[in-house]
Amino acid sequence: MRYVPPADVAEALRVQEELRSRVDLVGPGPTAPATVAGLDVAYAESGDRLAAAVTVLDAATLAVVDEAVSVGRPAFGYVPGLFAFRELPALLAALDRLAVRPDLLVCDGHGLAHPRRFGLACHLGLVTGLPTIGVGKTPLVGAWTEPGPRRGDWSPLREGDEVVGRVLRTRDGVRPVFVSVGHRMSLDNAADRVLALTPRYRLPETTRTADRLCRRALAGAAA
DNA sequence: GCGACAG
DNA sequence: ATCTTGTCGC
Numbered sequence A: 001m002r003y004v005p006p007a008d009v010a011e012a013l014r015v016q017e018e019l020r021s022r023v024d025l026v027g028p029g030p031t032a033p034a035t036v037a038g039l040d041v042a043y044a045e046s047g048d049r050l051a052a053a054v055t056v057l058d059a060a061t062l063a064v065v066d067e068a069v070s071v072g073r074p075a076f077g078y079v080p081g082l083f084a085f086r087e088l089p090a091l092l093a094a095l096d097r098l099a100v101r102p103d104l105l106v107c108d109g110h111g112l113a114h115p116r117r118f119g120l121a122c123h124l125g126l127v128t129g130l131p132t133i134g135v136g137k138t139p140l141v142g143a144w145t146e147p148g149p150r151r152g153d154w155s156p157l158r159e160g161d162e163v164v165g166r167v168l169r170t171r172d173g174v175r176p177v178f179v180s181v182g183h184r185m186s187l188d189n190a191a192d193r194v195l196a197l198t199p200r201y202r203l204p205e206t207t208r209t210a211d212r213l214c215r216r217a218l219a220g221a222a223a
Numbered sequence B: 001g002c003g004a005c006a007g
Numbered sequence C: 001a002t003c004t005t006g007t008c009g010c
Helices: A009-022 A084-096 A120-128 A187-196 A205-220
Strands: A035-043 A050-058 A064-072 A105-107 A132-136 A154-159 A162-168 A177-183
Touching (some): A035 A084, A084 A120, A105 A120, A162 A187
Antiparallel strands (some): A132 A177
């Protein structure tokens, strides 16, 4: 099955509008998944080439049990709010090459914490049918108060009256990450899963392994 | 009208 | 995302 990227911004907005209603924001999703996958993309300095990687980890040991990469070109310009269209094709290609179907996807970008409540994590969840959560390193939308200084401390990420995510401290004294629901997950469960993936570093182990893999793939791929 | 703006 | 020097700390 092939993915056809939108021709322009107007079409991308229409696609988001059409898909957003199908997202499952309740879940609650798996509380004890056997495997969890991380996805990330690295770009060549020229910006015309990219590598997408997926790593599947044993949720208990955090050991990598499967991985796949896909090298290609960005499918869309970088437009905040339409970010998913850029990386989705390559990410889906990498997912297709997996031998193991993971129980949960951890995306490097927001889910519900998006201007139209349909970030990369939502889009990826809807397309794959898998539970997904979004973990952003920097905010895209919303307001929050600084969470406490210890691992596990958090504060709600709000936009107007709605809670669109959670500002979560994954390690003592380090900058928090921005967790939001992607698809088929509750926010509470999403935050718990992120904490389970951060026994040592700020970012989830899934994101870290995927990041290393796509960088390696980009460096090793022929121009 | 002027900034801000996931990766 | 990627480009970048040094610096602080284990």
